[in-house]
Amino acid sequence: MTKLIATQLSVVVKDATLVRDASFSLAPGEFVALLGPNGAGKTSLIRASLGLQKPSGGDATLGGDQTIDLRPIDRARRVAYLPQIRPLAWPNTVRDVVALGRFSHGAALGRLKARDAEAVDRALEACDLVRFANRRVDTLSGGELARMHCARAFAAEAPLLIADEPTAALDPRHQFRILNLIADYVAQGGGALVVLHDIELAARYASRLIWMKQGEIVADGPPSETLTAARLEAVYGIRAQVSGSRVDMAGPV
Amino acid sequence: MRQAHWLTPGLAAASALAIFAACLLGSTPLPADRILAALFGGADTGDRLVVWSIRLPRALAAFLVGAALGVSGAALQGLLRNPLAEPGVLGVSASASLAATFSLYYGLVSLSPWILPIAAIIGALAATALLAIAAIRTSSVVTLILIGVGLSSFSGALMSLLMNLAPNPFSLSDMINWMLGSVANRSFNEIGLALPFLVAGSALLLVTGRGLSALTLGEEAASGVGLNLRHQRIFTVLGAGLATGASVALAGAIGFVGIIAPHIIRPFVGHDPARSLIPSALLAGLILVLADIGVRTIPTDNELKLGVVAALLGAPIFIWIAMQRRAVHD
Numbered sequence: 001m002t003k004l005i006a007t008q009l010s011v012v013v014k015d016a017t018l019v020r021d022a023s024f025s026l027a028p029g030e031f032v033a034l035l036g037p038n039g040a041g042k043t044s045l046i047r048a049s050l051g052l053q054k055p056s057g058g059d060a061t062l063g064g065d066q067t068i069d070l071r072p073i074d075r076a077r078r079v080a081y082l083p084q085i086r087p088l089a090w091p092n093t094v095r096d097v098v099a100l101g102r103f104s105h106g107a108a109l110g111r112l113k114a115r116d117a118e119a120v121d122r123a124l125e126a127c128d129l130v131r132f133a134n135r136r137v138d139t140l141s142g143g144e145l146a147r148m149h150c151a152r153a154f155a156a157e158a159p160l161l162i163a164d165e166p167t168a169a170l171d172p173r174h175q176f177r178i179l180n181l182i183a184d185y186v187a188q189g190g191g192a193l194v195v196l197h198d199i200e201l202a203a204r205y206a207s208r209l210i211w212m213k214q215g216e217i218v219a220d221g222p223p224s225e226t227l228t229a230a231r232l233e234a235v236y237g238i239r240a241q242v243s244g245s246r247v248d249m250a251g252p253v
Numbered sequence: 254m255r256q257a258h259w260l261t262p263g264l265a266a267a268s269a270l271a272i273f274a275a276c277l278l279g280s281t282p283l284p285a286d287r288i289l290a291a292l293f294g295g296a297d298t299g300d301r302l303v304v305w306s307i308r309l310p311r312a313l314a315a316f317l318v319g320a321a322l323g324v325s326g327a328a329l330q331g332l333l334r335n336p337l338a339e340p341g342v343l344g345v346s347a348s349a350s351l352a353a354t355f356s357l358y359y360g361l362v363s364l365s366p367w368i369l370p371i372a373a374i375i376g377a378l379a380a381t382a383l384l385a386i387a388a389i390r391t392s393s394v395v396t397l398i399l400i401g402v403g404l405s406s407f408s409g410a411l412m413s414l415l416m417n418l419a420p421n422p423f424s425l426s427d428m429i430n431w432m433l434g435s436v437a438n439r440s441f442n443e444i445g446l447a448l449p450f451l452v453a454g455s456a457l458l459l460v461t462g463r464g465l466s467a468l469t470l471g472e473e474a475a476s477g478v479g480l481n482l483r484h485q486r487i488f489t490v491l492g493a494g495l496a497t498g499a500s501v502a503l504a505g506a507i508g509f510v511g512i513i514a515p516h517i518i519r520p521f522v523g524h525d526p527a528r529s530l531i532p533s534a535l536l537a538g539l540i541l542v543l544a545d546i547g548v549r550t551i552p553t554d555n556e557l558k559l560g561v562v563a564a565l566l567g568a569p570i571f572i573w574i575a576m577q578r579r580a581v582h583d
Contacts, residue, residue, distance in 0.1 A: 052476060076479030083473040089334035090469050090524035100467055104479030109466045109525045136524075156478070
């Protein structure tokens with residue numbers, strides 16, 4: 001089983017400690033939400049655990065191999081990584097962008113092998129993008145773009161998925177749609193780690209919440225155990241009432 | 254998908270036709286049947302001489318130089334994710350011609366005929382490597398273009414210095430040839446010296462082209478889908494440096510064709526940098542062959558230099574592309 005295990009990772013850039021002694025794991029079948037305020041070190045933790053950034057301490061393994069030593073192509077076959085969405089350089093078609101998800105399988109745009117073309121079709125279908133397949137990406141709305149990037153990640157058909165704020169700047173309906181897609185992926189046996197800023201949504205979808213504050217993981221467990229008013233005050237500096245997965249925010253502390 | 258299957262074969266056929274036309278036209282017009290006879294062994298020695306020693310090598314040189322600049326431009330645009338990247342604009346051609354002029358100036362070329370192409374390639378590689386390092390440190394496209402402009406100006410200044418110190422009018426006119434860019438009087442010998450580097454560079458760019466498609470997503474997401482960023486940068490810089498250096502060794506600095514050809518090609522290949530490489534090479538080669546026919550047939554007292562004509566046509570298009578960009582982005 002492909003499992004991502006980070007052990008006491010630290011990331012220090014110049015004088016700033018971005019991540020300190022962080023340990024966590026991600027296995028297939030899990031839906032994990034990574035929570036924490038801006039600047040808590042979520043993205044740095046993800047990058048270090050994937051081996052995209054050299055940790056200053058600790059290590060991370062993916063399916064038993066050190067991620068820092070993995071060839072990019074081998075890493076991409078084990079975990080699909082969706083960084084925060086950035087504008088694309090060229091106005092490609094949606095199908096071409098989704099097909100880039102097959103890069104680690106050797107796919108070259110314009111001459112996909114049958115196996116790659118099928119994976120792309122499945123991903124387009126799953127994300128309800130079939131009718132957009134030949135559209136240029138610069139004609140899509142924010143919600144459609146977010147779905148396209150999800151499709152790109154699903155097309156890789158990797159056992160794990162890490163997505164950094166896939167619902168940023170989306171309206172509530174599209175946030176639900178994206179999280180439903182990821183939940184389906186998990187239901188089919190994938191393991192997902194998703195950075196989210198909507199705590200209620202995170203608690204509703206995730207089987208586990210990882211809470212970060214100032215570079216450290218301060219809690220890791222199911223929503224029922226880790227989502228408390230005291231935690232929200234400690235991590236986000238907000239006053240709130242919590243009942244189940246319902247959060248009623250009153251304002252900053 | 255708007256995938257044009259006729260594009261590559263069509264451009265290849267048009268290029269072959271243009272090269273044939275370049276053999277037809279000239280100060281002594283030869284009819285097509287005499288050209289064909291000369292090309293395939295028949296005909297009288299005078300015709301053969303004109304075709305094989307003068308017109309064909311010149312047309313082939315124009316095509317190869319254009320192809321090298323077209324494929325380098327398309328690859329650099331993919332790497333830097335910027336439609337304005339091109340060996341000429343980024344100062345790569347200027348650095349290559351500076352290095353070539355330098356080797357001429359100090360008489361290094363008398364040591365071996367390979368010195369000149371190698372000097373040009375070293376100049377091109379140095380400039381491309383500097384740009385790639387700058388590209389790692391800044392994500393700003395504007396900064397990168399400005400560095401290229403600076404590099405271009407600096408190479409130009411050093412070139413002026415060499416011209417200033419030139420010992421005799423003969424070496425001065427030699428240097429001017431390098432600065433302006435021309436394929437006049439090229440022989441198969443000179444093509445043979447540049448060709449290995451040109452082929453090696455273009456092949457490297459084609460083999461690693463797939464990574465340029467991934468870079469469409471941005472560097473972070475490209476490494477997310479499995480691209481080795483470091484290798485991609487090294488290969489593209491090396492390939493573009495080799496191809497551009499070889500083209501400068503053959504014809505001096507010829508600007509803008511590396512921008513215009515990919516710009517025209519992109520809509521026909523779904524804006525995919527990898528798929529734009531071969532058609533861009535063919536179209537850029539075609540453009541230079543046609544421009545060189547123009548240079549030869551326009552009656553002027555001094556023959557126009559190919560590089561001058563390319564810049565006269567290309568610079569306004571460059572400005573137009575830059576203005577389009579501003580309207581769409583930021």
